[in-house]
Amino acid sequence: MQYKDYYQVMGLSRDANQDEIKRAYRKLARKYHPDVSKETDAEAKFKELGEAYEVLKDPEKRAAYHQLGANWQTGQDFKPPPNWNEGFEFKGGGFTGSDAADFSDFFEQLFGRTGFHSAHTERHFGEHLRGQDSHAKIHIDLEDSYHGATRTISLSAPEMNAQGQLQVKHRSLNVKIPKGVKPGQHIKLAGQGNPALGSGQAGDLFLEIAFNNHPLYRVSETDVYLDLPITPWEAALGAKIKIPTPEGKVDLKIPPNSRQGGKLRLAGRGLPGKVPGDFYVELQIALPPANTEQAKAVYQNMQQTLDFNPRQTMGG
Amino acid sequence: MNPKDLPLVHTGTIIEDDPLTLAELCRACGVHADWVISLVEEGIIEPDGKEIHLWHFSGESLVRVRSALRLQRDLGINLAGIGLALDLVEELEKLRTQLNQTENFRKHKA
Numbered sequence: 001m002q003y004k005d006y007y008q009v010m011g012l013s014r015d016a017n018q019d020e021i022k023r024a025y026r027k028l029a030r031k032y033h034p035d036v037s038k039e040t041d042a043e044a045k046f047k048e049l050g051e052a053y054e055v056l057k058d059p060e061k062r063a064a065y066h067q068l069g070a071n072w073q074t075g076q077d078f079k080p081p082p083n084w085n086e087g088f089e090f091k092g093g094g095f096t097g098s099d100a101a102d103f104s105d106f107f108e109q110l111f112g113r114t115g116f117h118s119a120h121t122e123r124h125f126g127e128h129l130r131g132q133d134s135h136a137k138i139h140i141d142l143e144d145s146y147h148g149a150t151r152t153i154s155l156s157a158p159e160m161n162a163q164g165q166l167q168v169k170h171r172s173l174n175v176k177i178p179k180g181v182k183p184g185q186h187i188k189l190a191g192q193g194n195p196a197l198g199s200g201q202a203g204d205l206f207l208e209i210a211f212n213n214h215p216l217y218r219v220s221e222t223d224v225y226l227d228l229p230i231t232p233w234e235a236a237l238g239a240k241i242k243i244p245t246p247e248g249k250v251d252l253k254i255p256p257n258s259r260q261g262g263k264l265r266l267a268g269r270g271l272p273g274k275v276p277g278d279f280y281v282e283l284q285i286a287l288p289p290a291n292t293e294q295a296k297a298v299y300q301n302m303q304q305t306l307d308f309n310p311r312q313t314m315g316g
Numbered sequence: 317m318n319p320k321d322l323p324l325v326h327t328g329t330i331i332e333d334d335p336l337t338l339a340e341l342c343r344a345c346g347v348h349a350d351w352v353i354s355l356v357e358e359g360i361i362e363p364d365g366k367e368i369h370l371w372h373f374s375g376e377s378l379v380r381v382r383s384a385l386r387l388q389r390d391l392g393i394n395l396a397g398i399g400l401a402l403d404l405v406e407e408l409e410k411l412r413t414q415l416n417q418t419e420n421f422r423k424h425k426a
Contacts, residue, residue, distance in 0.1 A: 029391055035383040036405050038412065050390075133344045135382065150325050174325040186375035187328035206344060206378065207328070218417055 002077065004106045006052035006065065014066075018057070025053040051103045061111060131194040131203035138187075138207045140177055142214045142224070145271055146246045148179035153207070157194060175207065180273035182222060183211045216244060222277025223270045229286040230254060245269055245279055252281060260285045335364065335372035345381045355384060360399045 007014050010024045031037060032046040039045065055061045138153050156170045173192065181187070186206050193203025211219055218225045228243055238256035242249045245266070252264065262283045270277020290296045342349050353368070355361050361380050363371035383405075384398045393401060 026391075033387070033390055035386050036401055038408075046390075130343075132346060135344075176325050176327040178327075178330060181330060182332075184375060184379075186331045186378060188331050188334075189326050189328040192326060204344070205328075206331070208375065208379065213416075213420075218420075 001105050001109060003068075004048075004051070004104060006055050009048050009052040010056065012056075016056075018059075021053070021056050025049065025057070047103075051107050054103070055107070055111070064110065130200045131196040133203040133206060134193040135206045135208070137210055138175070139210050139212050140181075141212050142217055142219060143246050144177045145179065145181050145211070149177040151175055151177055155205075173205075177209075180271055180276075181209050182271055182273075183209055183219060185209045217246065219271070222273060222275070223280060224277060225280045225282060227284050228252075228281045229284045230258075232285055232287065235259070235283065235285050243281060254283070258283055331375050331378070335374055336378065338363075338368060338371050338373070341373045341378065341381065344378060345385060347381065347385060352381060354395060355381060355398075358395045358399050360384060360395065360402060 007016070010016075010021065010028065012020060012024050016024070028049050029046070032039060032042045032049060034043045034046055037046075055065050134155075134157060136153065136155055138151065140149065140151060143149075144151070151174075153173050153175055154170060155173060156168050161167050173189075175187065175189065178187070186208050189205040189207065191202045192205035195202050216226060224246065226243065226245070230239070230241070233239075234241065234254055235258045236256065238258070239254045241252055241254065243252045247269065250266070250269075252266070254264070260283065264281040264283070266279040266281070268276045269279035288295060290299050336344065338349055338352060342352055345352075352361075356363060356371075361373065361377040363373050363377065365371045380402055383402060384395075387393045387398050387401060
């Protein structure tokens with residue numbers, strides 16, 4: 001088991017007063033709250049913070065923590081000294097902040113799992129027979145939405161075992177990804193949530209759909225976009241070229257005098273559905289480098305032949 | 317694990333095609349109807365349907381209710397603050413997506 005320096009987590013010195021602890025918590029909670037923060041591993045940091053605050057805000061727990069001494073380093077292998085917490089009584093006032101199920105082994109060794117009253121275990125009248133609904137996010141590829149797919153997802157959820165202890169239980173589930181599903185939509189799997197206490201019905205599982213970043217395409221609502229590099233002569237003279245789409249290669253006609261950034265629409269080739277989205281090709285004109293005498297000659301020829309000033313509207 | 321090793325494939329429903337009633341939303345988020353109603357009154361979530369018994373909620377509402385719950389529980393924000401935070405985060409999210417796409421495109425080009 002590894003020692004945790006709760007003061008370091010909260011950026012405080014060991015003699016911080018309770019007001020300073022509260023202020024530091026508020027400030028860091030806003031910074032790392034997973035619903036507002038996009039810091040990398042915000043969730044892990046927020047949990048760590050919740051655990052640190054749980055100890056430091058409670059004078060009893062804090063005093064007990066101090067008993068361990070000040071010479072420990074974060075991550076150092078740690079065993080609590082025998083009877084270290086003699087004379088302390090942890091009343092376990094409800095966990096307000098993060099979910100106690102996620103507290104570290106270090107915390108559990110010191111303070112046990114008492115006072116387990118997180119929001120997770122609150123239940124309403126009439127609901128105590130039915131298992132709770134649970135939630136997860138699933139990342140799929142764009143192609144999965146085009147063709148439909150089966151994906152295996154791993155879920156972990158805290159669960160009470162027969163001894164009344166909380167354990168994290170892992171399970172896998174095969175889920176059908178319906179064709180045409182869009183980012184931000186939810187798949188509801190009836191009866192796949194948390195099991196019931198007693199003989200009631202299990203809860204439902206809600207899966208939020210997110211798309212993995214795609215190297216070629218980007219998705220907006222039901223439309224799919226492709227940035228397509230083309231040559232200046234394809235843009236100027238028009239061309240018929242093969243382009244990739246999530247459904248395979250298709251022929252695309254570039255009209256003559258196409259402009260940089262111009263958009264071409266392939267109707268109905270976006271995400272499938274009752275009203276399918278469209279596929280948009282955004283033209284990106286790529287200039288060949290003038291790195292040989294011949295190439296330079298072509299550019300010089302253009303310079304002499306074409307009367308072209310792209311800065312006309314700038315008064316240049 | 318290879319999906320073929322698990323015999324059972326679960327088929328769900330897309331809740332955008334079959335939106336949630338008030339009761340279903342409350343159950344999904346583990347909250348009281350009163351609280352969801354106050355979120356609607358604050359304009360934090362917007363159901364389809366005029367009267368309460370006709371209300372239907374999208375997956376977006378589900379995400380917002382759960383965020384609102386965590387923000388209230390963890391940061392002690394009131395409803396007006398929750399609404400503001402969620403709107404700002406949504407805007408930030410949009411801008412980040414745009415920025416990402418622009419950056420990706422530049423990398424692509426380089």
